[in-house]
Amino acid sequence: MEIARNVEEIKKKVVEACGRAGRDPQEVKVLAASKTRTPSEIREAFKAGVELFGENRVQEARDKIPALKELPVEWHLIGHLQTNKVKYAVKLFDVIETVDRKKLVDELEKRLSQLGKVMRVFIEVKLSPEETKHGCSPEEVESLARYVLAKEHLKLEGLMTVPPYLENPEDVRPYFRKLREIRDSLQDKLGIPLPHLSMGMSHDFEVAIEEGATIVRIGTAIFGERRY
């Protein structure tokens, strides 16, 4: 019941944030970040109305996604993708949100063409210099986007970012705004629509929605504190 109540509370906040920003709530999807969660917790979130799920690690997804194949949900990879895991990732996921380098694009295209599958992808952009975070720099995005667009089996749909954790969600706002500005200018330069902005987590998703998020990735606020 806890999970259902949490999801309901989040959806209410999504609607309110959309109201403040003059946006249509239909434009914003809640993705449940389900790392460390069990299949039964994931089923509960699905029953409560969550349609998108995100996993961080390919190995964990290999154990979990096949066990949940009866659920009509979308699986997103939201963690760093190592090149040697691409052969598994292309089979498991519907969307890869963390494309951040050309070598990864090459490997994805190779494996996807073998499978005969087209993958929806986002480019992960790193907006702060912290060395621990993955993602391409804002300066590299255009070149990487053009590289992705040239591949037959990749469909570029937007951008994703993991900003630094800052206590006050208002302090994260400039990062969300920056990702939207990068997206807007990229759309102009490339002349194609890039509808998705995946940004915002449990403690700052309302601000992210005010700045244009179409996918908010929420773990703790749905499932409670993570147990490792």
Ligand SMILES: *Cc1c(COP(=O)(O)O)cnc(C)c1O
């Ligand atoms: C875990 C995770 C989230 C969700 O974080 P919470 O703070 O638990 O909501 C979102 N995005 C990514 C990439 C994550 O790894």
